[in-house]
Amino acid sequence: MISKKDRLFNLSTKKTTYLFAITETGHLEHLYYGRYLSKETISIDALAEKRSISIGTGTAYDSDHPTLFFTNLCMEYSTMGKGDYRESSVDISYSRGMQTLDFIVKSYRILPGKPRTFSGLPESYGDKSTCTTLEVMLKETCLPLRLALTYTVFEDSNVITRRATLYNDSTEEVTIKNLASAQLDLDTDDWKLVTFDGAWSRERYMHERPLAPGIMINDSKSGVSSADHNPCIFLTKENGETIGMNLIYSSNHRELVETSPYGKVRVLTGINPATFSWVLAPQDRFQTPEAILTYSPDALNGASQNFHHFINNHIIRGPWKFRERPVLINNWEATYFKFTEDKLINLAKESANLGIELFVLDDGWFGLRNDDTTSLGDWTVNPKKLPSGLENLSLEVHRLGMMFGLWVEPEMVSIESQLYKKHPDWMVAIPGRRPSVGRNQYILDLTRPDVRDYLFKQLSDVWHFANVNYIKWDMNRVFSDMYSTNREMKDHGEFFHRYILGLYELLEKLTAAFPNVLFESCASGGNRFDLGMLCYMPQTWTSDNTDALSRLYIQEGTSCGYPLSTMGSHVSDSPNHQTLRRTDLESRFNIAAFGVLGYELDVTKLKGQQKDAIKAQIAFYKAHRALLQYGTFTRVKLANSTSNQVVWAVASQDKSELLVLFAQKLNPSNPGSDKLRVEIVDLNAVYEVFPRQQRIDIKMFGNLLNQVSPLPITEGGIAQDTISKAVTLDSEVEHYRVTGEQVAWAGIKLNQQFGGTGYDAMTRVLGDFGSRIYIFKKIK
Numbered sequence: 001m002i003s004k005k006d007r008l009f010n011l012s013t014k015k016t017t018y019l020f021a022i023t024e025t026g027h028l029e030h031l032y033y034g035r036y037l038s039k040e041t042i043s044i045d046a047l048a049e050k051r052s053i054s055i056g057t058g059t060a061y062d063s064d065h066p067t068l069f070f071t072n073l074c075m076e077y078s079t080m081g082k083g084d085y086r087e088s089s090v091d092i093s094y095s096r097g098m099q100t101l102d103f104i105v106k107s108y109r110i111l112p113g114k115p116r117t118f119s120g121l122p123e124s125y126g127d128k129s130t131c132t133t134l135e136v137m138l139k140e141t142c143l144p145l146r147l148a149l150t151y152t153v154f155e156d157s158n159v160i161t162r163r164a165t166l167y168n169d170s171t172e173e174v175t176i177k178n179l180a181s182a183q184l185d186l187d188t189d190d191w192k193l194v195t196f197d198g199a200w201s202r203e204r205y206m207h208e209r210p211l212a213p214g215i216m217i218n219d220s221k222s223g224v225s226s227a228d229h230n231p232c233i234f235l236t237k238e239n240g241e242t243i244g245m246n247l248i249y250s251s252n253h254r255e256l257v258e259t260s261p262y263g264k265v266r267v268l269t270g271i272n273p274a275t276f277s278w279v280l281a282p283q284d285r286f287q288t289p290e291a292i293l294t295y296s297p298d299a300l301n302g303a304s305q306n307f308h309h310f311i312n313n314h315i316i317r318g319p320w321k322f323r324e325r326p327v328l329i330n331n332w333e334a335t336y337f338k339f340t341e342d343k344l345i346n347l348a349k350e351s352a353n354l355g356i357e358l359f360v361l362d363d364g365w366f367g368l369r370n371d372d373t374t375s376l377g378d379w380t381v382n383p384k385k386l387p388s389g390l391e392n393l394s395l396e397v398h399r400l401g402m403m404f405g406l407w408v409e410p411e412m413v414s415i416e417s418q419l420y421k422k423h424p425d426w427m428v429a430i431p432g433r434r435p436s437v438g439r440n441q442y443i444l445d446l447t448r449p450d451v452r453d454y455l456f457k458q459l460s461d462v463w464h465f466a467n468v469n470y471i472k473w474d475m476n477r478v479f480s481d482m483y484s485t486n487r488e489m490k491d492h493g494e495f496f497h498r499y500i501l502g503l504y505e506l507l508e509k510l511t512a513a514f515p516n517v518l519f520e521s522c523a524s525g526g527n528r529f530d531l532g533m534l535c536y537m538p539q540t541w542t543s544d545n546t547d548a549l550s551r552l553y554i555q556e557g558t559s560c561g562y563p564l565s566t567m568g569s570h571v572s573d574s575p576n577h578q579t580l581r582r583t584d585l586e587s588r589f590n591i592a593a594f595g596v597l598g599y600e601l602d603v604t605k606l607k608g609q610q611k612d613a614i615k616a617q618i619a620f621y622k623a624h625r626a627l628l629q630y631g632t633f634t635r636v637k638l639a640n641s642t643s644n645q646v647v648w649a650v651a652s653q654d655k656s657e658l659l660v661l662f663a664q665k666l667n668p669s670n671p672g673s674d675k676l677r678v679e680i681v682d683l684n685a686v687y688e689v690f691p692r693q694q695r696i697d698i699k700m701f702g703n704l705l706n707q708v709s710p711l712p713i714t715e716g717g718i719a720q721d722t723i724s725k726a727v728t729l730d731s732e733v734e735h736y737r738v739t740g741e742q743v744a745w746a747g748i749k750l751n752q753q754f755g756g757t758g759y760d761a762m763t764r765v766l767g768d769f770g771s772r773i774y775i776f777k778k779i780k
């Protein structure tokens with residue numbers, strides 16, 4: 001890993017190389033992050049910054065090194081006050097506000113595997129067969145401070161993780177104002193920045209923009225990783241080269257991208273300094289969250305696939321790792337708060353008939369909760385709604401052969417609750433100031449051990465007696481009035497980090513106490529979809545928005561950073577409850593199938609045709625679930641483009657089977673031809689290709705039916721309804737035998753779409769928001 005002669009650090013994975021070297025002054029110069037370079041061929045001379053003459057108005061490191069200008073050097077970790085005028089990685093205030101720092105290398109060590117953190121933060125894991133760790137220890141030139149930069153190299157995933165640890169060896173407190181998890185300096189500025197932004201019900205829409213001089217910030221300040229700006233970012237080049245970064249952290253983060261006047265780019269990721277400060281006691285140390293980095297020459301898809309591999313192998317843990325996730329039914333959009341025991345049991349019975357494997361009881365089962373104004377904090381069953389108790393409901397569900405799941409929102413308290421009456425001081429609020437409110441609720445102070453103990457006891461009691469197999473852990477408001485009576489907190493700037501450490505500690509204990517339970521995290525949908533939560537909970541509720549069209553954007557953006565096995569995706573009612581859009585049941589399924597499938601609608605009200613369709617969907621999903629959850633996923637045509645079409649493909653490891661989604665935003669009139677061209681196939685194989693059979697409601701044709709019907713059929717009339725209930729059209733007949741090479745390079749021209757001029761058994765009738773799943777099976 002290290003060449004002594006050259007003072008070069010070479011961190012190589014199977015397909016990537018990351019290089020940095022120690023300068024003559026003991027600083028770390030970043031040299032390269034890109035395609036794999038074989039070790040024999042590396043010339044530091046070629047990679048190092050040339051500096052034989054000085055820079056105008058620049059500040060040289062010292063008079064012995066008059067041409068060493070940090071501001072035009074790619075560095076591993078930069079400080080303030082020594083001539084680098086870009087954003088620095090570390091900002092500490094000592095001795096009445098001094099900020100200048102200068103760290104130089106003191107020692108380094110290489111460790112097999114990955115030593116566990118002491119920080120209380122979740123982290124990736126691996127043993128010596130999968131990863132190696134390098135720790136470079138730096139020492140401040142004048143102060144008793146040390147800084148360790150830790151790199152763990154995960155060869156198979158092509159991922160490097162990084163974190164920084166600051167040691168206060170002095171006898172005085174220092175205040176940390178910023179400590180980045182990773183800094184990555186790049187020597188050209190021809191990159192585009194890709195971020196995933198949005199809000200409630202439109203999470204992680206992909207945005208791309210070219211870099212420009214100055215600073216771009218992608219961050220959150222609301223106390224969660226947020227739907228506003230996910231911590232996962234990418235830098236991509238025209239030629240396909242892509243660098244991805246993400247953070248194993250669920251609270252306020254900041255990714256800063258700075259383009260310098262010299263055409264260099266600095267990327268910093270870590271805890272958001274805007275909402276952070278930390279008093280580091282003498283002899284104490286502070287470790288940052290872990291950042292993950294990847295590089296791929298194969299554009300966003302290549303970088304995403306590296307992240308997917310890494311997350312499935314080194315973030316997700318416990319018995320659900322690589323285990324096929326159950327198809328669930330969630331009663332939320334079926335009933336909201338209005339349910340009875342009978343209603344739930346009927347829902348469960350019908351779900352079992354359809355082939356659903358897990359019944360989830362959502363909000364409204366506890367305290368006096370009939371709407372969202374009360375009872376958060378009182379985790380005991382509402383006897384009026386469930387007179388036979390949760391145990392009985394769970395028993396009934398288990399009797400039906402299904403798993404039983406329960407919704408909780410433990411981090412919250414309602415003013416109207418027993419808990420608030422007893423412990424008003426447990427609520428996050430500033431004494432003497434009226435607290436702000438979100439969804440009628442307030443946050444519990446999880447920095448306090450007594451609050452965490454209460455929650456552990458309450459939750460584990462309920463989960464034990466209700467015999468739960470699954471927990472949906474929700475979090476429906478973000479922070480305001482940050483304050484804590486916790487005495488450990490020396491500065492209010494510590495609040496957010498201490499809160500998240502408190503949450504992580506509670507999750508650590510609960511997941512250890514319930515090792516077989518499948519946890520799904522949720523924060524008003526996807527307001528906390530991040531690697532921190534995924535360390536405890538292998539799946540996340542992607543968005544409250546289950547509209548088929550919106551989901552193309554939401555799942556597309558989410559899939560850039562996170563594998564399909566982590567994305568909860570439900571088929572819900574039409575018109576959709578978030579957008580009022582009407583979409584076809586089959587399309588809702590086709591899109592939800594590219595994730596962890598669930599249903600969230602009143603299945604007791606389905607018509608016969610719909611039941612048959614859902615049964616077939618679930619059977620199809622189960623038959624292909626390993627592929628749909630753990631296959632190699634690629635986005636072929638982006639929703640986030642001017643294209644009317646969206647194409648996603650998922651391939652088995654050996655590429656013997658693929659499922660390809662073809663979806664369209666709107667129905668084109670007088671359409672041209674649609675072509676399916678997918679490159680992640682086995683080029684030497686021969687495939688059979690055909691669409692999943694799906695049902696076409698004859699109502700799609702409206703009055704046109706009269707052209708073929710002997711009897712008059714009025715649009716919206718009883719006759720049309722009756723026929724629609726009794727008859728569905730089969731989807732088109734289409735079948736190919738085709739070589740992988742042809743699929744990849746030439747593509748398949750699909751049957752004609754309906755265009756108003758005729759219809760036969762070959763016609764593809766898709767309509768607005770319509771879609772198909774094509775099955776590719778290798779036959780030779």
Ligand code: GLA
Binds near residue numbers: 363476
């Ligand atoms: C949030 C979740 C929903 C549902 C409701 C219940 O909005 O995202 O899925 O659980 O809370 O109140």
